[in-house]
Amino acid sequence: MIYLLLFWTFLKIGAVSFGGGYAMIPLIQEQMLYLGWMSSEEFANILAVSEMTPGPIATNTATYVGAKAAGILGSVSATMGVTFPSFFIVIIIARFLTQFKENKIVDSILKTIRPVTIGLICSAVIFLAQTSLFQIEITFSTLIEGVLGGFSGILHAIRLDKAGIFIFFVIFVATARFKLHPVFAILSSGLLGFLFYIIFGAL
Template sequence: MIYLQLFLSFMKIGLFSFGGGYAMIPLIQREIENHGWLSASEFIDIIAIAEMTPGPIAVNSATFVGYKAAGILGGIVATFGVALPSLVLILIVSRYFFKFQDHPLNKMLFYGIRPVIVGLIFSAAVFVAQTAFFKEDIVFNLSYILKNFLCVINFKSMLIFAVSLICLVKFKINPILMIVISGILGVVFAF
């Protein structure tokens, strides 16, 4: 039964996700929470691993979640589920897209979809930030956090974030190098 749940959940994610892997993160998170397959911190770890490994983040995430929930076969089933809708849709759409690419309805459709993609990506960023910047035992409650700011903020994570952001934006450091440096900082701060 878990294999069917994994397949259907990830097929739904693959079918209704627009905007790439980061836009899929809130949908994957919701499915994981609904089925209790992983904790929030485990999911954040999977996102980090999926980001560092070659391939699309959605496929990597599906593989890791499926593996964690139901072993190797679970990983295969979840990966197939998330990839199948894209494969079918791209085969259908590619046949007609160029023919109707300049149609006003097509342009209006994409005009409406773009803002929701930004919202989905921002929602994923907020979820990751909640888990990364706040201590694990804190339920995200804005009023509680504002009242107890110094007690609930993980300042070491905030420092790694600030250093990473400055290095990536201002100094244009290679993202792979920044991941390695951040991992080393994490090890240093943990001791």
């Protein structure tokens, strides 16, 4: 049954994800593609909407994915699945906070988890870059083909999305320099994309 599958899938993701919502993104993406619930492009679009709406990105993503896969009940199942593990774990930690805080074994475990979290977040960044800044999926064979062809070969192999690159740099500078709020950043990038479409046609 699709609702149980959604609940179980996101329960597993929520139970093994450390480091916040962004660390969950590659795990959610892998499951969505494996189960055939959506394409990489659809998942990237859902991430953009999830970032713009209120609430944690992992919860929002689970809600949208569930709705896409099985409607309202699907969104409820996915949301409950992804939030249950952290809900119960936090209750346990709150109960034994002092003991956990002074436990060297727990402290050692948490220190080894942090690098994994960085790797997961970097994986999410790479996925978003592939779906936003390049016109094709970048694979190892694609990179080899480009390297063998020199600089021009690399540019031809990776097929940069010029509009995506431009919007990325504009929003990056606006966010880094002027502290542009993520909601306004996404709305601004959408407006820029619309203007590109009006002026140059389909991107």
